[in-house]
Amino acid sequence: xxxxxxxxxxxxxxxxxxxxxxxxxxxxxxxxxxxxxxxxxxxxxxxxxxxxxxxxxxxxxxxxxxxxxxxxxxxxxxxxxxxxxxxxxxxxxxxxxxxxxxxxxxxxxxxxxxxxxxxxxxxxxxxxxxxxxxxxxxxxxxxxxxxxxxxxxxxxxxxxxxxxxxxxxxxxxxxxxxxxxxxxxxxxxxxxxxxxxxxxxxxxxxxxxxxxxxxxxxxxxxxxxxxxxxxxxxxxxxxxxxxxxxxxxxxxxxxxxxxxxxxxxxxxxxxx
Amino acid sequence: xxxxxxxxxxxxxxxxxxxxxxxxxxxxxxxxxxxxxxxxxxxxxxxxxxxxxxxxxxxxxxxxxxxxxxxxxxxxxxxxxxxxxxxxxxxxxxxxxxxxxxxxxxxxxxxxxxxxxxxxxxxxxxxxxxxxxxxxxxxxxxxxxxxxxxxxxxxxxxxxxxxxxxxxxxxxxxxxxxxxxxxxxxxxxxxxxxxxxxxxxxxxxxxxxxxxxxxxxxxxxxxxxxxxxxxxxxxxxxxxxxxxxxxxxxxxxxxxxxxxxxxxxxxxxxxxxxxxxxxxxxxxxxxxxxxxxxxxxx
Amino acid sequence: xxxxxxxxxxxxxxxxxxxxxxxxxxxxxxxxxxxxxxxxxxxxxxxxxxxxxxxxxxxxxxxxxxxxxxxxxxxxxxxxxxxxxxxxxxxxxxxxxxxxxxxxxxxxxxxxxxxxxxxxxxxxxxxxxxxxxxxxxxxxxxxxxxxxxxxxxxxxxxxxxxxxxxxxxxxxxxxxxxxxxxxxxxxxxxxxxxxxxxxxxxxxxxxxxxxxxxxxxxxxxxxxxxxxxxxxxxxxxxxxxxxxxxxxxxxxxxxxxxxxxxxxxxxxxxxxx
Numbered sequence: 001x002x003x004x005x006x007x008x009x010x011x012x013x014x015x016x017x018x019x020x021x022x023x024x025x026x027x028x029x030x031x032x033x034x035x036x037x038x039x040x041x042x043x044x045x046x047x048x049x050x051x052x053x054x055x056x057x058x059x060x061x062x063x064x065x066x067x068x069x070x071x072x073x074x075x076x077x078x079x080x081x082x083x084x085x086x087x088x089x090x091x092x093x094x095x096x097x098x099x100x101x102x103x104x105x106x107x108x109x110x111x112x113x114x115x116x117x118x119x120x121x122x123x124x125x126x127x128x129x130x131x132x133x134x135x136x137x138x139x140x141x142x143x144x145x146x147x148x149x150x151x152x153x154x155x156x157x158x159x160x161x162x163x164x165x166x167x168x169x170x171x172x173x174x175x176x177x178x179x180x181x182x183x184x185x186x187x188x189x190x191x192x193x194x195x196x197x198x199x200x201x202x203x204x205x206x207x208x209x210x211x212x213x214x215x216x217x218x219x220x221x222x223x224x225x226x227x228x229x230x231x232x233x234x235x236x237x238x239x240x241x242x243x244x245x246x247x248x249x250x251x252x253x254x255x256x257x258x259x260x261x262x263x264x265x266x267x268x269x270x271x272x
Numbered sequence: 273x274x275x276x277x278x279x280x281x282x283x284x285x286x287x288x289x290x291x292x293x294x295x296x297x298x299x300x301x302x303x304x305x306x307x308x309x310x311x312x313x314x315x316x317x318x319x320x321x322x323x324x325x326x327x328x329x330x331x332x333x334x335x336x337x338x339x340x341x342x343x344x345x346x347x348x349x350x351x352x353x354x355x356x357x358x359x360x361x362x363x364x365x366x367x368x369x370x371x372x373x374x375x376x377x378x379x380x381x382x383x384x385x386x387x388x389x390x391x392x393x394x395x396x397x398x399x400x401x402x403x404x405x406x407x408x409x410x411x412x413x414x415x416x417x418x419x420x421x422x423x424x425x426x427x428x429x430x431x432x433x434x435x436x437x438x439x440x441x442x443x444x445x446x447x448x449x450x451x452x453x454x455x456x457x458x459x460x461x462x463x464x465x466x467x468x469x470x471x472x473x474x475x476x477x478x479x480x481x482x483x484x485x486x487x488x489x490x491x492x493x494x495x496x497x498x499x500x501x502x503x504x505x506x507x508x509x510x511x512x513x514x515x516x517x518x519x520x521x522x523x524x525x526x527x528x529x530x531x532x533x534x535x536x537x538x539x540x541x542x543x544x545x546x547x548x549x550x551x552x553x554x555x556x557x558x559x560x561x562x563x564x565x566x567x568x569x570x
Numbered sequence: 571x572x573x574x575x576x577x578x579x580x581x582x583x584x585x586x587x588x589x590x591x592x593x594x595x596x597x598x599x600x601x602x603x604x605x606x607x608x609x610x611x612x613x614x615x616x617x618x619x620x621x622x623x624x625x626x627x628x629x630x631x632x633x634x635x636x637x638x639x640x641x642x643x644x645x646x647x648x649x650x651x652x653x654x655x656x657x658x659x660x661x662x663x664x665x666x667x668x669x670x671x672x673x674x675x676x677x678x679x680x681x682x683x684x685x686x687x688x689x690x691x692x693x694x695x696x697x698x699x700x701x702x703x704x705x706x707x708x709x710x711x712x713x714x715x716x717x718x719x720x721x722x723x724x725x726x727x728x729x730x731x732x733x734x735x736x737x738x739x740x741x742x743x744x745x746x747x748x749x750x751x752x753x754x755x756x757x758x759x760x761x762x763x764x765x766x767x768x769x770x771x772x773x774x775x776x777x778x779x780x781x782x783x784x785x786x787x788x789x790x791x792x793x794x795x796x797x798x799x800x801x802x803x804x805x806x807x808x809x810x811x812x813x814x815x816x817x818x819x820x821x822x823x824x825x826x827x828x829x830x831x832x833x834x835x836x837x838x839x840x841x842x843x
Binding site for chain 2: 217218220221222223225254255256
């Protein structure tokens with residue numbers, strides 16, 4: 001498999017914005033040309049080759065070795081092929097991604113999948129705040145694609161997301177699904193306070209009753225609906241290897257909200 | 273009113289006048305008579321979008337049909353004579369004549385005629401033959417499987433559409449079991465059909481919608497998933513509601529069908545999971561026929 | 571209440587009794603009925619000369635007229651009748667029910683020629699045999715019967731249904747030659763055997779036979795099949811007391827089209843053996 005490998009020469013002390021390295025930029029370039037790509041390191045400009053040792057040839061695969069949480073914007077506007085991150089990733093992982101996939105063996109920072117349009121992001125460790133949320137000052141949150149986090153995630157997961165699916169197999173912090181416009185979000189662990197605050201539409205799935213819900217969510221009772229089976233089966237297929245999901249248990253309790261803003265969202269959970 | 277532990281609401285089903293007719297469809301075998309009838313009653317659950325409401329009234333034994341073959345009795349209801357005539361003709365032509373071995377006869381008589389064979393005969397392209405017997409005229413249309421026999425006219429009578437009741441239950445399975453039981457009992461009542469699929473409505477509607485183009489939309493007060501979101505008619509333990517709609521030839525027929533259905537549900541008792549039986553109406557302003565559940569069950 | 575006429579004197583020559591009809595006798599007293607004019611050969615006579623009249627035609631008395639005795643020489647019974655019933659307990663003479671438009675005539679024994687000529691409605695039932703030209707047009711007339719039903723349980727003679735345009739003729743026994751000759755439409759069902767040249771010159775209409783017959787050469791064979799309409803007809807005939815067995819209802823019939831010297835829209839259906 002042809003591919004390019006970037007290996008950190010030493011852990012940078014300032015943040016590196018790697019978002020210039022898109023799959024489109026790499027197309028048809030040599031390793032040397034890639035090494036000459038200008039990046040921002042802290043408040044100064046430098047070449048990619050100053051920070052990374054570049055080997056291989058650009059192709060359908062980009063591997064980043066020894067990666068640390070200082071490397072932001074990995075896989076930004078990624079449209080085709082794979083990104084493999086050995087170590088941790090910084091903020092804005094997969095920002096504006098439109099296809100392909102990103103696999104992070106460690107943890108990821110904040111704003112994973114911000115403005116993501118399509119593709120698949122898989123984080124084996126934990127992820128930070130604002131997964132699928134729009135970058136500050138921008139209105140476009142996650143608009144498609146799939147994010148799977150095997151560990152825990154921070155606050156504001158799914159904030160203002162519009163489409164796509166986020167699966168957190170661990171716990172999430174506060175304000176999960178806040179201001180959610182639509183889309184689906186499954187949390188297999190615990191959810192923190194202010195779950196779904198200001199959500200307009202969309203679905204949040206939990207495996208057990210939330211410890212706290214805003215007062216503007218109302219009880220709609222337990223149901224065994226065909227959609228639940230479908231949804232659970234899909235989440236099960238995403239959570240490969242995770243035994244938590246059982247689609248045959250398709251009877252879920254439903255809360256509708258947030259009634260302060262439309263209230264067509266729903267929070268589903270097992271109540272038994 | 274509580275029957276066998278199941279609450280019967282003090283409310284009424286509101287129904288409308290319709291135009292109705294009955295057709296008798298026969299075939300060489302029970303299977304093909306049923307196939308023709310089943311095809312004819314396709315896509316005709318509600319006049320809202322189908323234009324006509326139909327159903328199989330019952331199966332006819334060989335000695336009950338005009339030609340001693342197995343047959344089916346089908347009832348059709350529409351909002352106007354014109355609409356009824358249109359559907360009787362198109363459905364007989366497209367669904368019955370096309371089904372192998374069938375024949376089609378009027379199943380009731382009145383002084384209001386609907387053209388049946390009288391219009392279908394032109395399919396014979398000049399080779400059609402007319403036969404008169406005992407005051408009835410038949411058309412024999414030569415077709416590829418042999419000959420399609422169809423009576424010259426069907427006849428329309430006043431009918432009533434929209435008799436109904438709602439079954440509220442603790443789970444969807446329980447609501448369905450109760451509904452199936454009701455339909456089984458009601459299918460023995462003559463002169464009525466339950467026009468919805470299998471006789472049961474999963475998506476009962478209210479009049480009107482927030483969208484101007486729609487004349488009907490989901491009945492959210494009875495939607496269990498919206499219990500927390502809107503004004504609801506449902507108690508916290510109600511998880512599913514199914515409606516049974518009845519069209520019949522007279523008020524007495526509809527009342528008899530409602531009674532048979534509700535009785536069958538109530539026989540299940542509270543263990544069957546049915547919590548309440550109620551009915552749908554529009555406040556009594558629109559339909560002249562009111563079936564008060566407690567009168568029906570008296 | 572009914573009116574009863576018993577033949578007291580058998581006429582030497584045919585008696586022309588077209589006054590024996592509910593339409594004529596309705597409202598008449600016993601005496602007035604006895605005084606009704608009939609022709610005995612070429613001589614005028616009255617009903618009372620030949621019949622003992624019991625009852626009268628007032629009220630609904632004339633709605634059922636019972637005739638007793640051998641009336642084989644009494645012609646034109648029920649001519650032009652439009653309603654009511656005439657029950658003939660013996661034989662009936664020629665021209666029974668001519669031009670009738672409604673009501674019912676039953677004959678317990680045999681009837682003569684010309685049963686129901688040019689009738690337009692009503693029903694004639696003959697339990698025995700009948701003669702030639704049942705349900706026919708009179709000579710020189712354009713059309714035969716326009717409607718009604720003639721049920722003969724026995725045999726009939728030639729030219730049954732000559733030029734008929736509508737209506738139903740059923741013959742329980744055998745039929746003579748030229749059944750349905752020049753037929754324009756309508757139905758003739760023969761449960762016995764057909765004679766020669768049936769359907770000659772027919773334009774439309776159906777002749778049904780339970781036995782194979784020799785057809786004019788201007789007929790062409792179409793197919794064997796079980797016509798649905800015949801099931802309806804035969805069921806009805808069974809209710810009328812004809813002996814119809816199941817193989818006749820469910821059986822296959824040979825369909826011949828004809829007569830090709832005319833419009834060729836007619837058919838002869840013969841039960842395939």
